[in-house]
Amino acid sequence: MMLARRQLVPLVRRVAPSISSRSIASDAVSPAQSVAATTPTDVVPVAVTELLTAEVISGAPSELRHRAVRVYQPTRNTMQSGGAKGERWRIDFDILQGGGRWENPLMGYASSADYMQGARVTFKSQEDAINFAKQQGWDYYVQQPTVKRIPPKNYSDNYLYRPNKLRICKTK
Amino acid sequence: MLRIVASASRPSSVSLLSVAHRRNLSSTSARQADITLTVDGKEVTVPQGSALIQACEAAGSPIPRFCYHDRLAIAGNCRMCLVEVARSPKPVASCAAPAMPGAVVFTNTPLVHEAREGVMEFLLSNHPLDCPICDQGGECDLQDQSIRYGSDRTRFHEIAGKRAVSNKDLGPIVKTSMNRCIQCTRCVRFANEVAGVEDLGTTGRGNDLQIGMYVEKMMDSELSGNVIDLCPVGALTSKPYAMQARPWELKTTESVDVLDALGSNIRVDSRGVQVMRVQPRTNDNVNEEWISDKTRYAYDGLRFQRLTTPLIKGPDNRFVTASWPDALAAIAAGLNQTGAKGNEIKAIAGHLADTETLVVLKDLINRLGSDNLASDLEGKYGNAPPVHGIDVRSNYSFNSTIAGVESADAILLVGTNPRHEAAVLNSRIRKSWLHTDLVVGMVGTRADTTYGFEHLGEDAKALEKFLSGKVKGEFAERWAQAKRPLIMVGSSMAEHADGEAVFGMLARYVAATGERIVREDWNGFNVLQRVASRPALYETGFVPSRAATSTTPKFIFLLNADEVDPASIPADAFVVYQGHHGDRGAALADVCLPGCAYTEKSSTWVNTEGRSQLGRAAVPPPGAAREDWKIVRALSEVLGVDLPYEDLVGVRDRMWAISPSLVRWDGLEGTSLEVAKAGLGSLMSNFYQTDVVSRASVTMAQCTRAFVTREKTSLEGLGKEPLQAHA
Ligand code: SF4
Ligand code: FES
Numbered sequence: 001m002m003l004a005r006r007q008l009v010p011l012v013r014r015v016a017p018s019i020s021s022r023s024i025a026s027d028a029v030s031p032a033q034s035v036a037a038t039t040p041t042d043v044v045p046v047a048v049t050e051l052l053t054a055e056v057i058s059g060a061p062s063e064l065r066h067r068a069v070r071v072y073q074p075t076r077n078t079m080q081s082g083g084a085k086g087e088r089w090r091i092d093f094d095i096l097q098g099g100g101r102w103e104n105p106l107m108g109y110a111s112s113a114d115y116m117q118g119a120r121v122t123f124k125s126q127e128d129a130i131n132f133a134k135q136q137g138w139d140y141y142v143q144q145p146t147v148k149r150i151p152p153k154n155y156s157d158n159y160l161y162r163p164n165k166l167r168i169c170k171t172k
Numbered sequence: 173m174l175r176i177v178a179s180a181s182r183p184s185s186v187s188l189l190s191v192a193h194r195r196n197l198s199s200t201s202a203r204q205a206d207i208t209l210t211v212d213g214k215e216v217t218v219p220q221g222s223a224l225i226q227a228c229e230a231a232g233s234p235i236p237r238f239c240y241h242d243r244l245a246i247a248g249n250c251r252m253c254l255v256e257v258a259r260s261p262k263p264v265a266s267c268a269a270p271a272m273p274g275a276v277v278f279t280n281t282p283l284v285h286e287a288r289e290g291v292m293e294f295l296l297s298n299h300p301l302d303c304p305i306c307d308q309g310g311e312c313d314l315q316d317q318s319i320r321y322g323s324d325r326t327r328f329h330e331i332a333g334k335r336a337v338s339n340k341d342l343g344p345i346v347k348t349s350m351n352r353c354i355q356c357t358r359c360v361r362f363a364n365e366v367a368g369v370e371d372l373g374t375t376g377r378g379n380d381l382q383i384g385m386y387v388e389k390m391m392d393s394e395l396s397g398n399v400i401d402l403c404p405v406g407a408l409t410s411k412p413y414a415m416q417a418r419p420w421e422l423k424t425t426e427s428v429d430v431l432d433a434l435g436s437n438i439r440v441d442s443r444g445v446q447v448m449r450v451q452p453r454t455n456d457n458v459n460e461e462w463i464s465d466k467t468r469y470a471y472d473g474l475r476f477q478r479l480t481t482p483l484i485k486g487p488d489n490r491f492v493t494a495s496w497p498d499a500l501a502a503i504a505a506g507l508n509q510t511g512a513k514g515n516e517i518k519a520i521a522g523h524l525a526d527t528e529t530l531v532v533l534k535d536l537i538n539r540l541g542s543d544n545l546a547s548d549l550e551g552k553y554g555n556a557p558p559v560h561g562i563d564v565r566s567n568y569s570f571n572s573t574i575a576g577v578e579s580a581d582a583i584l585l586v587g588t589n590p591r592h593e594a595a596v597l598n599s600r601i602r603k604s605w606l607h608t609d610l611v612v613g614m615v616g617t618r619a620d621t622t623y624g625f626e627h628l629g630e631d632a633k634a635l636e637k638f639l640s641g642k643v644k645g646e647f648a649e650r651w652a653q654a655k656r657p658l659i660m661v662g663s664s665m666a667e668h669a670d671g672e673a674v675f676g677m678l679a680r681y682v683a684a685t686g687e688r689i690v691r692e693d694w695n696g697f698n699v700l701q702r703v704a705s706r707p708a709l710y711e712t713g714f715v716p717s718r719a720a721t722s723t724t725p726k727f728i729f730l731l732n733a734d735e736v737d738p739a740s741i742p743a744d745a746f747v748v749y750q751g752h753h754g755d756r757g758a759a760l761a762d763v764c765l766p767g768c769a770y771t772e773k774s775s776t777w778v779n780t781e782g783r784s785q786l787g788r789a790a791v792p793p794p795g796a797a798r799e800d801w802k803i804v805r806a807l808s809e810v811l812g813v814d815l816p817y818e819d820l821v822g823v824r825d826r827m828w829a830i831s832p833s834l835v836r837w838d839g840l841e842g843t844s845l846e847v848a849k850a851g852l853g854s855l856m857s858n859f860y861q862t863d864v865v866s867r868a869s870v871t872m873a874q875c876t877r878a879f880v881t882r883e884k885t886s887l888e889g890l891g892k893e894p895l896q897a898h899a
Pocket of ligand 1: 404
């Protein structure tokens with residue numbers, strides 16, 4: 001029962017900007033009911049409930065069920081120009097509140113009781129990542145990638161004539 | 173007009189060169205045509221006027237570079253981007269060469285390799301070999317590219333040794349090590365074009381070229397931290413972060429900034445339980461690639477002054493630590509004892525309150541029978557409904573959108589200094605001012621904005637005079653002809669004695685001009701919020717009713733409210749403070765509940781455009797602090813109020829019910845066309861210290877001393893000692 005419910009309810013709904021609509025305002029119903037009552041298209045398709053998720057037989061700790069993973073495409077490090085690995089999608093876990101991390105009092109090392117804190121899985125596409133999360137039985141949510149808008153650039157723009165008052169004196 | 177221009181098969185190449193606005197940076201005229209060329213045997217189509225490096229990138233052949241940067245003008249002075257073009261006698265610098273139709277380009281031939289190796293050898297001949305003690309190590313373009321193009325032995329046998337350049341003092345943010353500079357001039361171009369600091373520049377020629385401020389001067393800009401990112405080597409590094417961590421030790425978490433209302437996208441880099449630094453995340457709809465210095469460096473404030481356990485004020489007016497059940501019971505007892513009923517129960521939301529908590533707190537207070545939902549606006553303005561009303565979202569939002577600012581052709585600033593209230597947005601205005609013939613007019617206290625403007629007067633009268641068309645001058649003339657005029661009203665206006673008049677005047681003006689300012693494809697009426705929580709506050713309806721305004725509260729719940737006026741809190745009221753810093757709000761409280769700072773919770777934030785974005789927890793909160801909405805939910809249990817949700821999904825369902833756009837993260841809902849209503853000084857006098865986090869930050873205190881009060885201090889030694897954490 002628990003399993004079926006979780007298959008239906010990712011922690012938060014995947015909401016694309018172009019989403020159509022969701023009909024009810026769930027004021028006093030529990031989340032499980034509210035989702036069952038509607039069939040939003042962007043929630044995990046119903047067919048997936050058939051899936052035998054890995055957690056059933058993998059022996060993974062049951063606490064994992066209460067955690068969510070984020071599916072996202074990491075943005076480029078602004079410290080560097082290279083765009084390698086920029087197209088990959090990544091899954092990692094939200095951190096644990098409270099006991100997830102502490103500083104070792106003796107040595108000052110970082111300690112953690114969270115066995116998933118270092119887990120970071122990389123995929124070629126968003127679909128692959130989502131699929132993997134589904135197969136593992138993880139709750140997931142998707143962070144949409146940002147749009148990049150770089151206009152065509154031209155060296156000669158440096159020397160364009162502009163009428164009117166001069167607005168910049170280049171110091172280079 | 174989002175055109176897909178690259179036909180190459182790589183998925184990302186689609187988005188690289190698309191053109192968003194009709195009017196953009198380069199003003200090369202014929203942009204309509206696309207051209208096709210061949211890069212490494214692959215055909216690629218790019219818009220005419222693109223640089224060759226853009227075409228190569230679109231074709232999936234990345235080009236090594238030092239000086240070229242997507243968001244800066246092209247300089248063409250590092251020569252690392254050399255490629256081979258068929259029938260050209262020499263290798264061509266791909267950033268400075270335009271992409272030509274039919275060109276055949278090779279990026280990976282022996283000639284190209286040899287050319288780049290030569291460039292690299294020259295660069296390294298004068299570059300110190302101090303990577304082990306350089307902060308850029310691990311994320312250095314020069315380091316990475318020398319792995320591929322560098323030689324393993326030197327031919328450098330100068331007797332005088334390598335070039336030595338003295339370091340410059342650029343202020344409390346940027347640390348310089350000018351020996352490492354490779355003269356790419358990215359920092360100079362950034363200062364010139366984006367930050368508007370036109371006195372960072374170059375002196376000397378050839379081997380003696382130096383970067384500096386010409387005279388002993390600090391780099392006075394809210395965006396100066398970005399040159400640290402831009403510098404491809406370790407010449408400009410971060411002073412507060414100096415020698416603190418290596419990039420490979422850090423755990424990166426993509427999140428959202430809350431220290432101003434722009435909602436800049438950030439990446440929080442943490443090690444163990446500490447936030448080590450904050451980096452920008454590129455998002456062309458919000459912050460492009462820049463963040464302000466406050467966003468970047470206020471994080472050390474997260475280590476100091478934290479509330480780590482619940483506190484109850486004892487009989488001798490001292491706080492004693494308590495357990496969570498005791499603290500919650502004390503609140504229930506306090507509420508009983510004061511006998512507060514209905515509107516006498518008041519909640520005040522502060523600058524850094526997140527949307528989830530606002531919703532839960534509003535539900536709690538409403539179910540206790542009260543509508544007294546105030547905010548900590550300046551003076552008494554938070555106790556009454558805001559003058560612009562909250563029923564129509566366009567009345568308090570930045571309707572043109574942040575990216576849309578670039579398409580405005582005349583901007584009227586009313587009672588705002590965007591340079592302080594939204595530093596990154598200000599850089600967009602400057603960009604547009606430099607590259608188009610945008611004109612800017614200002615009503616309000618004169619400020620240094622980094623672009624030229626015509627000052628139309630200080631007060632509401634001047635505004636009235638301008639709106640009624642009685643002002644002559646270049647700006648008035650251009651404003652009258654503007655196709656996309658933009659009015660930007662500072663949020664301080666809602667907290668000003670003349671606020672009602674100003675909004676009224678503007679609303680009448682907007683209505684009277686018919687289609688000119690507000691129409692289907694353009695909404696030029698904007699309110700620039702300066703506080704992260706306010707748009708969410710208005711969106712969720714967290715404002716007092718008229719009746720509540722006149723009630724004297726007996727029980728006050730301060731949610732992150734630190735700017736609240738102590739005089740407005742009755743002496744006999746029972747005060748609860750929930751927040752993360754022991755600042756002004758906590759000092760007023762009878763019970764303090766420790767919550768999470770924005771780096772410690774995954775919550776929703778709404779920016780000034782109404783764009784809701786999901787932050788993400790990077791580190792756990794210190795001590796017994798808990799997630800904010802859970803605290804309020806637990807309190808509701810103790811108070812015997814039944815709230816219909818138990819988990820985050822439930823809370824977000826509730827947010828959906830209130831306003832669906834709150835949980836459509838990263839999406840932006842258009843605002844309706846309806847605008848019901850619409851000395852004027854900005855209320856922000858010190859950009860560097862505006863909230864609890866930045867007030868607790870050592871770096872921000874240094875910046876205040878350097879740039880606001882301009883005290884003569886020695887900045888030596890800053891950042892040498894690692895700061896102690898709270899935990
Ligand atoms: S300091 Fe850095 S960014 Fe500036 S010119 Fe030198 S290498 Fe380039
Ligand atoms: S990147 Fe082309 S010359 Fe520097």
